[in-house]
Amino acid sequence: MDFLKQLALPQSAAQIEVLHFVMNFVQILFLPFVSYLFGALTLSLYYGRKGRKRNDINALHFAKDVIDHVLPNKSILFLFGVVPYITLVFAYAQLLQGSESISVSILTWGAVFFMAGSAFASSYNSAFKLSSVLETIKQGNEEISVFRTELSEQKRTSGKYSLLFLFVGIFFLFAGTTLASEPTQWSSVTTVVELIFSAGVIVKFLQFVALSLTIATVGTLFFTFSWEGGKKNIAAEYAAFVKSATLPTALISILIQPLFVVLSVIVAPVAGLSGAVFVASVVGIFFLFLTSHYVYAMMKSFESKFAALAFYVLIISIVSVVIADTNSFAGATKKHSSFLAYQYDKHHEELLAAMGISLKVISGEEIFSAKCSACHEFGIKKVGPAYKDVLPKYENDRAKLLSFVLNPQKMDPAFPPMPNQGLKPAEADSIAAYIMRMYKAPK
Numbered sequence: 068m069d070f071l072k073q074l075a076l077p078q079s080a081a082q083i084e085v086l087h088f089v090m091n092f093v094q095i096l097f098l099p100f101v102s103y104l105f106g107a108l109t110l111s112l113y114y115g116r117k118g119r120k121r122n123d124i125n126a127l128h129f130a131k132d133v134i135d136h137v138l139p140n141k142s143i144l145f146l147f148g149v150v151p152y153i154t155l156v157f158a159y160a161q162l163l164q165g166s167e168s169i170s171v172s173i174l175t176w177g178a179v180f181f182m183a184g185s186a187f188a189s190s191y192n193s194a195f196k197l198s199s200v201l202e203t204i205k206q207g208n209e210e211i212s213v214f215r216t217e218l219s220e221q222k223r224t225s226g227k228y229s230l231l232f233l234f235v236g237i238f239f240l241f242a243g244t245t246l247a248s249e250p251t252q253w254s255s256v257t258t259v260v261e262l263i264f265s266a267g268v269i270v271k272f273l274q275f276v277a278l279s280l281t282i283a284t285v286g287t288l289f290f291t292f293s294w295e296g297g298k299k300n301i302a303a304e305y306a307a308f309v310k311s312a313t314l315p316t317a318l319i320s321i322l323i324q325p326l327f328v329v330l331s332v333i334v335a336p337v338a339g340l341s342g343a344v345f346v347a348s349v350v351g352i353f354f355l356f357l358t359s360h361y362v363y364a365m366m367k368s369f370e371s372k373f374a375a376l377a378f379y380v381l382i383i384s385i386v387s388v389v390i391a392d393t394n395s396f397a398g399a400t401k402k403h404s405s406f407l408a409y410q411y412d413k414h415h416e417e418l419l420a421a422m423g424i425s426l427k428v429i430s431g432e433e434i435f436s437a438k439c440s441a442c443h444e445f446g447i448k449k450v451g452p453a454y455k456d457v458l459p460k461y462e463n464d465r466a467k468l469l470s471f472v473l474n475p476q477k478m479d480p481a482f483p484p485m486p487n488q489g490l491k492p493a494e495a496d497s498i499a500a501y502i503m504r505m506y507k508a509p510k
């Protein structure tokens with residue numbers, strides 16, 4: 068997947084902001100849809116099998132309906148599934164360029180599996196549509212009954228493969244994005260196998276499975292009883308079947324989710340945690356509880372408006388969790404982002420210089436006395452630490468020192484945070500060279 072690395076272009080700080088925004092937006096489309104699809108497939112396969120075994124018309128009808136709601140046409144799968152996934156791969160390729168992380172390769176493979184899963188899902192759905200057309204033709208025709216058997220075979224295999232490939236595609240998505248949020252692991256994780264057993268990935272995937280059952284059940288209630296006034300002419304017996312097949316699963320799958328939200332905050336990389344992440348997670352849990360409240364209300368006394376409320380509130384909850392997640396990624400990769408922005412600015416300045424537009428660069432010594440000496444001394448601690456105590460760790464990593472000077476991060480709890488000095492990359496370059504040279508020089 069090296070071609071993606073070559074496609075990645077240097078990004079300015081502003082472009083990185085835009086990429087984070089795009090990632091947020093794309094996941095807000097992707098996650099609700101894909102979790103609904105995954106949950107609907109699971110329910111459809113389960114009830115389809117049950118229906119065939121017991122010759123239960125309601126179960127078979129239900130198996131067709133759940134999948135039909137989420138895939139009313141083929142372009143939905145493309146617009147809300149395939150396109151967002153590919154966009155995410157490109158966004159990650161841009162943001163992780165120059166790092167050793169294998170995230171982007173994992174995500175690229177994930178996209179391939181995901182596309183295969185989508186194709187099978189589409190074939191599963193069209194087999195259902197065709198067989199319900201066949202049902203309107205009267206029995207007895209030899210050819211039609213052969214065709215019918217073939218169709219039900221196609222349904223079974225495409226359904227199974229769809230679930231399997233989507234499973235792998237989505238698992239790889241979580242593996243790739245979780246690794247992307249843990250810069251400390253970038254160089255040590257070299258195969259996807261190591262991620263299969265990582266707590267972060269497992270928690271996220273289980274959370275996804277629980278969520279997918281919630282949204283597929285709540286979504287089915289919504290599309291059966293509420294959307295556009297509810298389905299016309301549903302038999303009372305089928306309505307009762309839908310309720311009993313969805314409500315208990317909805318309630319249980321909602322109630323275990325706050326646990327996963329909390330767990331995922333616990334296993335998230337500390338660098339990514341911020342006020343925004345907590346607020347978004349708390350908002351997410353609050354709306355989940357509200358969803359469970361409406362589901363419970365439907366169990367007590369069914370009203371179709373509760374189905375709509377539960378569905379909308381659940382979508383808000385998912386959006387909050389997505390925002391918490393992307394914020395945590397942006398926080399965790401701040402250092403890498405500021406390094407990329409630094410490279411971009413440097414590249415830009417070199418370009419200007421090559422065109423003969425010179426930028427006056429002040430010497431390191433001048434910058435030191437103008438901008439650093441108020442708080443720093445080489446040998447003694449002032450407002451900030453003595454350089455001789457903090458610089459040795461940058462001896463082999465000048466890039467890290469540069470990104471600190473350009474964008475100071477909280478380092479040592481014994482000191483207040485260092486304010487950003489607003490240096491240009493070229494200035495940061497010369498001050499870094501100056502202090503690295505001077506702190507060793509005998510006074």
Ligand code: HEC
Pocket residue numbers: 434435438439440441442443450451452457471472476477478479480482483484485486488490498502
């Ligand atoms: C207003 C005070 C102030 C100014 C001005 C200031 N610093 Fe700092 N600096 C600090 C403080 C406080 C810390 C400790 C931050 C921490 O540990 O979170 C620090 C820490 C550092 C560190 C150590 C980072 C580490 O890895 O622990 C370096 C290097 C540094 N500053 C370089 C500079 C340079 C170069 C300048 C001038 C361009 C500068 N500082 C200007 C207050 C200042």
